[in-house]
Amino acid sequence: GENVEQHPSTLSVQxxxxxxxxxxxxDSASNYFPWYKQELGKRPQLIIDIRSNxxxxxxxxxxxxxxxxxxxxxxxxxxxxxxxxAVYFCAAEGSGGSNYKLTFxxxxxxxxxx
Amino acid sequence: GAGVSQSPRYKVAKRGQDVAxxxxxxxxxxxxxxxxxxxxxxxxxxxxxxxxxQLDKSGLPSDRFFAERPEGSVSTLKxxxxxxxxxAVYLCASRExxxxxxxxxxxxxxxxxx
Numbered sequence: 001g002e003n004v005e006q007h008p009s010t011l012s013v014q015x016x017x018x019x020x021x022x023x024x025x026x027d028s029a030s031n032y033f034p035w036y037k038q039e040l041g042k043r044p045q046l047i048i049d050i051r052s053n054x055x056x057x058x059x060x061x062x063x064x065x066x067x068x069x070x071x072x073x074x075x076x077x078x079x080x081x082x083x084x085x086a087v088y089f090c091a092a093e094g095s096g097g098s099n100y101k102l103t104f105x106x107x108x109x110x111x112x113x114x
Numbered sequence: 115g116a117g118v119s120q121s122p123r124y125k126v127a128k129r130g131q132d133v134a135x136x137x138x139x140x141x142x143x144x145x146x147x148x149x150x151x152x153x154x155x156x157x158x159x160x161x162x163x164x165x166x167x168q169l170d171k172s173g174l175p176s177d178r179f180f181a182e183r184p185e186g187s188v189s190t191l192k193x194x195x196x197x198x199x200x201x202a203v204y205l206c207a208s209r210e211x212x213x214x215x216x217x218x219x220x221x222x223x224x225x226x227x228x
Contacts, residue, residue, distance in 0.1 A: 042221070043220060043222060051215070093215070100147075102159065102217060107154075
């Protein structure tokens with residue numbers, strides 16, 4: 001089955017700096033890659049996603065890049081703010097059919113210091 | 115509109131007790147997923163429904179875990195004879211259907227087995 005590795009496990013940045021989180025996946029048939037933000041005790045919330053027919057997607061301060069050949073994708077947050085502090089999870093979804101389950105990375109605890 | 119809701123939010127069970135966790139997906143969402151999230155980890159897939167059909171239960175850890183969605187809307191995850199290793203947050207997610215990739219998560223039920 002799919003395996004998703006996520007790095008780093010913790011990341012501390014100064015407010016205004018950029019943050020980059022990287023993930024690799026094992027199943028070349030995976031075709032959808034969402035990123036979720038989870039604050040302590042809260043539900044995971046989708047912040048950005050990318051499909052396999054696109055190499056990059058941007059939404060204001062957040063961007064995701066995908067390299068299907070190398071089977072890795074990355075989250076980029078620019079001009080970080082204290083409210084960006086949370087745990088971020090990457091995930092990969094299989095090739096569809098009757099199964100759309102997400103396989104998640106172990107998460108990155110991002111701390112933005114004011 | 116209303117998001118995914120789950121009840122109870124917190125459940126404490128003595129070892130050996132049975133528990134039932136409820137998920138109310140977003141109205142009209144065809145797909146429903148259950149995930150288990152251990153402390154400090156990413157969510158792990160348990161089972162998947164498309165309408166009332168359980169299409170994938172490969173993530174259920176043992177035959178003590180059972181899920182149903184009899185009318186294709188509300189779902190219940192039942193755990194029989196709970197054990198300490200069952201302690202985790204159980205997340206439910208729903209997805210509109212084939213034309214939408216995003217999975218919307220509920221707030222989760224935190225199960226503690228003592």
